[in-house]
Ligand SMILES: [Zn+2]
């Protein structure tokens with residue numbers, strides 16, 4: 012029996028080749044009708060034999076394009092229209108915007124093959140892409156996802172590209188960033204004085220990198236600072252100029268073979284490195300490696316990633332085992348995305364600039380992860396993952412959560428979807444604060460979320476908290492830092508309302524008693540929590556200064572046990588720290604001067620690290636604990652402790 016149905020498909024269904032897929036599928040089941048992009052997702056009508064329609068609907072979920080993600084398919088039967096053919100209609104805009112935007116995806120194998128095919132018209136073209144790969148989130152400033160709403164709008168397609176774009180049987184059908192050498196974005200190489208270098212930009216960049224120069228390279232979500240990772244002198248120069256003396260640097264290699272020459276990879280790590288998201292994966296270093304010692308002086312690990320843009324693949328033809336690819340910024344500032352901004356802010360770091368004229372509209376740092384006990388743990392969820400939501404088991408009101416201060420991200424909640432932003436950074440300066448505001452604005456627009464509730468961290472001094480408290484006309488809710496940690500863990504595991512005992516172990520979070528928490532065992536039931544146990548409080552002599560100088564924490568931990576006897580102890584830190592300074596700290600603790608209390612586990616690690624003489628003053632967050640981790644050996648021994656139940 013003949014029938015006609017209408018279906019609305021939600022999820023990541025735009026910009027991923029979904030309509031041509033539907034077009035081909037409908038034709039293969041002899042169905043007439045049409046398909047179009049709407050703000051809700053993809054809408055289609057098909058008519059034909061009942062069993063063909065059923066088979067067609069089933070095939071949608073099974074055979075969908077690789078980057079598509081279907082969250083729902085709603086169907087209804089409608090009157091027959093006796094059509095003969097199937098059409099793809101142009102996009103319409105509705106009031107509700109419920110479609111999901113795809114994250115940026117690494118170049119696909121088909122495009123890679125074409126780029127290295129001497130006979131292909133895109134041979135060595137560094138901006139090759141198709142519906143299965145390429146930039147998405149970083150080039151969008153509004154939805155629906157059409158070229159006009161991306162930074163590709165200024166490039167008018169040549170007839171050849173236009174033909175591909177309009178051909179439903181072509182891999183580039185409605186590939187919004189579609190381009191070629193004739194009509195698309197181009198590369199330009201400049202020196203640090205912004206004089207154009209009149210040579211082949213890629214070949215010349217490779218030559219400069221091989222000679223040890225630092226090149227600022229415009230990428231997908233921002234600029235990278237690149238340097239030959241086997242050239243110790245060059246790496247040191249980059250560190251000095253970037254004011255990043257000790258924190259590990261990420262490196263990119265051409266392929267797994269190259270990575271294996273300096274790192275040991277498990278099968279989980281290999282599948283992550285080669286995943287379409289292409290995160291930086293922290294992996295153990297091979298003892299006989301060829302990379303510069305100052306890449307990651309503190310650890311036995313190294314952060315590695317594989318190329319993810321066509322340009323990366325072209326640059327990796329150079330004669331180096333890996334390139335340092337660290338974010339193009341001065342330490343503490345957001346990554347540069349704009350050409351002028353990069354010339355301005357990076358001119359004292361980079362010797363050369365490899366830029367292009369496709370604007371980056373959304374800044375997005377590389378994501379970072381690590382395999383722990385066989386499972387992938389994301390440490391920084393950014394490029395490749397954002398703006399995919401975390402799906403929750405319940406629906407909620409519209410909420411904006413502003414995040415904390417260090418490594419800030421924000422989250423917008425709509426119905427059962429939690430949209431986490433890209434990595435924003437430490438909210439300690441104006442640049443990062445304005446990036447924070449931009450991200451909130453942008454996500455609100457493309458997700459059409461007007462928050463009714465704003466959640467903020469209880470710490471009164473956090474910029475995110477101060478920002479939230481100035482917003483009028485919404486309900487403001489302060490959330491305790493570690494309660495938020497445990498709830499987000501539950502949300503990710505889709506079980507928000509079960510009562511749990513949660514362990515929140517970190518450095519600092521403002522407690523409901525006004526002290527700094529961080530070694531917490533909380534009994535959590537949704538909105539409510541009870542602090543059932545915590546590490547003992549110890550003073551932070553000098554507040555934040557005690558976090559930067561772990562030796563102060565060592566004195567703080569020794570004080571209640573030894574009192575004045577501290578000065579008779581033979582400590583590892585005695586040699587490096589003048590006795591006078593130890594006396595000052597002792598007096599501060601004794602007289603309770605500028606000594607906020609902390610129960611942070613991070614501070615205990617700091618104290619142990621300092622007592623062992625491993626690290627007395629840190630150059631980056633958690634350095635003392637990271638170094639402590641590298642010297643620890645596996646043991647079954649444990650220390651006894653007292654549980655004070657008063
Ligand atoms: Zn492709």
Ligand SMILES: [Zn+2]
Nearest residue numbers: 169172191194
């Ligand atoms: Zn073209």
